[in-house]
Amino acid sequence: MRYWWIILWCVWTIPLIAQRMRVEDFGQYKKSFLRKASFAVDKRFALLDLITNEKGFEFSVGGMIVEVAEGDGLVTLALPHKCDFLTIKHPVYGQYTWKTPEALKRKKHYQAYLYTESLEKEYRQEKQWVLLTVRPERAIVYLDSVMHQIQNGQLSLYLPIGKHACRIESPFYKPLSDTIELTDSARLEKRFILESFYAYLTVETDLTDARILLDGKPIGSVRAETGRLRPGRYRLTIEKGDWTYYERLVEIANAERKVIDLRGVALRPSRRGEPLPEQVSLLSDSSLVTEVVSEEGKTSTPVLRGDTTQASVVSDVHITAFDAETEIWLNRELVGRGEWRGELAPGFYSVSSRKEGLESRTDFFWVEAGKMVELNLISPKADYGLLNVTCDEIDAAIFLNGLAVGFTPCVLRNLPIDRTYRIRLVKGRKEVERVIHLRGNDIVNLNLKLK
Structure with a gap:
């Protein structure tokens, strides 16, 4: 037996x-x-x-x-x-x-x-969400040398907390290398825009039946647009019959969209092979060369540089404790009980609460100039759990017991255990709801599908 x-x-x-x-x-x-x-x-x-x-x-x-x-x-x-x-x-x-x-x-x-996992150790959040937005949309992302291919310009991954090597590559664009760092406080959102290796040139003229050549190769007539060009210097020529109306060297910078507009400009022709009469250089006359257009298609504008010194702007901060007897500690100094209102200069601050000899976890928050900050502190006595919420779509609104708490995917922290929570996800006309019971010293993974 x-x-x-x-x-x-x-x-x-x-x-x-x-x-x-x-x-x-x-x-x-x-x-x-x-x-x-x-x-x-x-x-x-x-x-x-x-x-x-x-x-x-x-x-x-x-x-x-x-x-x-x-x-x-x-x-x-x-x-x-x-x-x-x-x-x-x-x-x-x-x-x-x-x-x-x-x-x-x-x-x-x-x-x-x-x-x-050890039952003797306090549970520590080991992973966090990162949401990357990349342009161009079909670039390839390498995180810690593991390849991830993007289809719609966004990539969400659930990665271990800490630093990760990131490299983004796409044909005809400069590779971009960076290091991202994940913490347990909130998901990381980062945007990467690759710089194009290539430039573009558009030439317009009033001459009908004129041929436009770049380094001796025809690229169009009357109006010509090139495909991708490598940065450098090119010889631009405009010919009609046996006459040459224009011939100049054009400098094109990396990722530049240059437009040369010769409409309305009086061009004095010469016989092909003979030197052209004196003409104004396109490289020095801004009236003939339009503004450079960025890769996103927006015309660049001059930047006026003045006095960049800003007066210090404080922000209103409102901190509410778990109850009226709970102490509020700001940067390790006691500032009040139950509730505190005040003004803080921009920067990082630490905040915690204490009651009956017990202290809550220390959290950190950022004060932005001129923007109000509202904080609700957790109880220093309760045991807490974590809830990892994700769904089949990015940035669905998360409602916890009816209150908006963030967007998918994310990890909700400092939730008292042995309680029932109602989770509702909403994006557009789609939504889904689930009721869960949270256990302590652990993280609960909740993966839902919007309907």
């Missing part, structure tokens, strides 16, 4: 232990556009980077121990060709068998995040 209890204990306990490790966010390193690969490959093995800050793991495939190379915040495994199962053991977190999303192949390099 005792052996049966041992067997039953193993059946119930081993799966519970296994759930304390998980592998997510699997991806393959891709070679960047027109660049050498920044990652290593092996002719015999499939390489896998498991990103984790924990130590003491043992990895095996089919009972055979896997060779491991430890790095800063990750371990690199050399796995056999077409590996599809990996066993992970740890003295604290137990054993976990991971089925790979695809068979891992030699000469390839992959990455994934290895998450661990």
